[in-house]
Amino acid sequence: MQQAIAIMDSGVGGLTVAREVMRQLPREQIVYFGDTARTPYGPRDLQEVRAFTEQIVDYLMTFNPKMIVLACNTATAAALDTIAAKVDVPVVGVIHPGARAAISKASSSGIIGVIGTKGTIDSGAYAHALKQISPFVNVVSRACPPFVPLVEQGHFSGRATYEIVKNELLPLRSMPLDSLILGCTHYPFLADTIQRVMGPSVTLISSAEETAREVSTLLYEKGQLETGDAVPEHRFLHSGQSDMFEKIAQKWLAEYIARTKAVWQVASF
Numbered sequence: 624m625q626q627a628i629a630i631m632d633s634g635v636g637g638l639t640v641a642r643e644v645m646r647q648l649p650r651e652q653i654v655y656f657g658d659t660a661r662t663p664y665g666p667r668d669l670q671e672v673r674a675f676t677e678q679i680v681d682y683l684m685t686f687n688p689k690m691i692v693l694a695c696n697t698a699t700a701a702a703l704d705t706i707a708a709k710v711d712v713p714v715v716g717v718i719h720p721g722a723r724a725a726i727s728k729a730s731s732s733g734i735i736g737v738i739g740t741k742g743t744i745d746s747g748a749y750a751h752a753l754k755q756i757s758p759f760v761n762v763v764s765r766a767c768p769p770f771v772p773l774v775e776q777g778h779f780s781g782r783a784t785y786e787i788v789k790n791e792l793l794p795l796r797s798m799p800l801d802s803l804i805l806g807c808t809h810y811p812f813l814a815d816t817i818q819r820v821m822g823p824s825v826t827l828i829s830s831a832e833e834t835a836r837e838v839s840t841l842l843y844e845k846g847q848l849e850t851g852d853a854v855p856e857h858r859f860l861h862s863g864q865s866d867m868f869e870k871i872a873q874k875w876l877a878e879y880i881a882r883t884k885a886v887w888q889v890a891s892f
Contacts (some may be wrong), residue, residue, distance in 0.1 A: 625849060627858070628689035628838060629650040634662035634775050634861075634869045636809030637694030640717065643835040644692075645857075645879035648848070652855040654686045656890060657872075659863030663771040663843040665740020666809070669701040672742060676693030677709070682892055684710060686858070689739050689847050692838060693717065695850045696739055696807050696830075700746035717808060718743075720837050721830030722752035725804050726760065728826055732801045736825075738792070741766040749806050763798055767791045767810075774809040777867055780816055788816045796821065804828045814874075855883050860890035868876040 628648075630641050634657045641655050656679050664672045676698045680691055680841075691706065691714045693699045699716030707714040737749045739762050744766040754759050769787050778784050795803070803825050805811055811829045818827055842848045849855075857880060861868040869887050873880070 625652045626689040627654040627686060628690045629654045630692040630694045631656045631683060632695040632808060633664040635868055636807060638677060638872055638875050639808050639831045640692060640694035640812040640834050642876055642879060643831040644838055647835045647839055650849040653857045654683060654688060655859045656683055657861040657868055659861045659865060659868050662775055664697040665742045665771060669742055672697055673699040673705060678714040680706050687844045688712060694808050697742040700743050700748040715834060715837055717830040717834050718748050719752050720833035721804050722749060722756060724833040725802050725828045726756045732799050734800050736795050736800040736803040737762060737764045737806045738767050741768055743806050749804060758791060765795055770813060771809045776810045777871055779812045785816055786797060788813060789820045792820050800825055802826045802828055857883060858886045860888055862890050
């Protein structure tokens, strides 16, 4: 029987990671949990986020997954070590993969911007991860609290969205950045708008691709990559009652779930 990769996020943001896992590992089954009833996590105390993350992981473990992916930067900053010590399967976060991708793609200035939720930015997790890899890099960080609500409401583009993004990123536009880490998995939904605001000279870095690569590497090393021909059945769980989660998920993942099975349901702890 196929064992799933379990992915959790505060809402729809982790779908950016799920999509990349599906692209790189099309045989793998996904169990996804979006905590839409309690999103956003960014303004919350990290202890509260840790408690939410532990609760969700406990629930996901009832599905007997072979791996847990914390596809939420705030949850990764708050709870990665706690979860890794608690469960007996590999646990992958999104901060270190994102930092590695930024270092490998950064150009000559050595100045890397990071945008994220208040919780992620205040934790200093990205700055620490980047400095661990390259002590000479300059890190400029900024919290962008309006971005997660925009994404959760499905407002990825349009004039109003552009103005909000422009106002939030204004302090970064005058800095000689060559790379900007989207330090929240919700932010790739706004990537086109963010790129318009920052201009073509700034490379946007999303951790999704690198995180999926780490998932693949770990499963390969443990001999747990799925090799059969069975069509995977993905399960998408969310804690809220809104139809917005399913609407966004089905649109974002359309090409990857077209030839698979997908089950949608409201989760109950």
